[in-house]
Amino acid sequence: MTQVIRTSAELREKVATWKRSGMLVGVVPTMGALHDGHMSLVREARKQSDRVIVTIFVNPMQFNNKDDLAKYPRNEDHDLALLEAEGVDVLFAPGVHEVYPDGFATVVSVSGVSEPLEGAFRPGHFEGVATVVSKLFGMTQAGRAFFGEKDWQQVQVVKRMVEDLNVPIRVIPCPTIREDDGLAMSSRNVRLSPEERALAPKLYAEMQAAAEAIRAGAPVAETLAAAKTAISAAGFGDWDYLELRTADGLRPMTELSEPARMLAAVYLGDVRLIDNIAV
């Protein structure tokens, strides 16, 4: 039986009873519209923790685009049924006013790793993420937090924040879960038309081919440019970026000299797809 909790006061009481028994609490922060990617995080949390809290909060502070916020899919009953099936202990689903009450005035900012890529194309996004994640860590007092590598840069920002603010939690990144055709699972995929959905796996396929070429010694800039052209030619829209970056610090790389990540953000119709892979 998954208990639904909506206030931080009630959550704190619940967590206090667990902590008194020495239990390790795991948290999976989500924005709902749960899919198998989220569920893999939940199963990992279940393995590594005594009690599991899944949070569902569509955080206005991390949306730079009001339209994207309005269109973000929401289906709590369906989400709750999935969490019940996995034996999640608590679904914490606070309202906006519970998270950001009147007078709220604090922002957590991470410089460096938050600045390129998503940070450049979604101004304020990672301040929203770092702030709400700080709050969720405070509210849940979890000892482990599970994040999907689908949002690779987010994982790096959260890890940086946790280390810098000495938050007593361990961040556990979990691999991206993909559809059978390779498309990275995302709550926004439901907004793709059937034609767009058929095209979508092309992004991952071309990224893989480019990564293989770069690993085999092909020049980075030219290989990425060719991949962008191929993906665009297949019918994708505007590019935000397709880049090779150092895996942890997300610094630019002109050649493959240390552990690297290839990261992409591109529009397909009016849906913005992101993906990333190891190189």
Added chain:
Amino acid sequence: MTQVIRTSAELREKVATWKRSGMLVGVVPTMGALHDGHMSLVREARKQSDRVIVTIFVNPMQFNNKDDLAKYPRNEDHDLALLEAEGVDVLFAPGVHEVYPDGFATVVSVSGVSEPLEGAFRPGHFEGVATVVSKLFGMTQAGRAFFGEKDWQQVQVVKRMVEDLNVPIRVIPCPTIREDDGLAMSSRNVRLSPEERALAPKLYAEMQAAAEAIRAGAPVAETLAAAKTAISAAGFGDWDYLELRTADGLRPMTELSEPARMLAAVYLGDVRLIDNIAV
């Protein structure tokens, strides 16, 4: 026996053993150069907690003035002896690189209450305070934190940050401790010349007189202006501010309509004195 700890890793281990026994940890964050004001916080922490950590860290991030940072008094042996005498369990005294290692990139900012007064005259000061206090709370995992009302605005900023980020700690403000002649105790007082030291209590005396007048119905602006003139005439230097503000939010007040605080910052020689009282 007070144990001196210099790394957050060692502190975390220590705190973990306490937490396993269900102990409540109290923390008194200081910049050292301890005086009776600090010791009153330590005694309050002792009363309200099972274990007490005093932190000593002269935080470069909260000094907007490099000269003030360089001149800030430091005397750890003397401080340690005082803490031993009060039965403090741990003195946590990390180095600058332990608190801000290479790659450190996170800032905690509180808008609103941090902006006027000290915030206006010491740009970046409260970002430094909110950030280091967040870190110390994470490192110590304390359940109670004790702060002196001498730094009234700092208390309000920390309370706001704790509430906004849902930090699981209770902030306990403790009354300002004064010398027999009324001067608020401060680590910076040792930098006053004997003549300046003799003059210094005039600040508190005139603030008290002004508060009494305002409570009796005297007009706020005129009363504060007269107090500033009187204090300056006595031999003080430049004013940063002498203001009446709402006690919690530090909003400007033109008349006494809700709980209020009078706050002052003024130079005496090259020492900047601050003080505040209830009105």
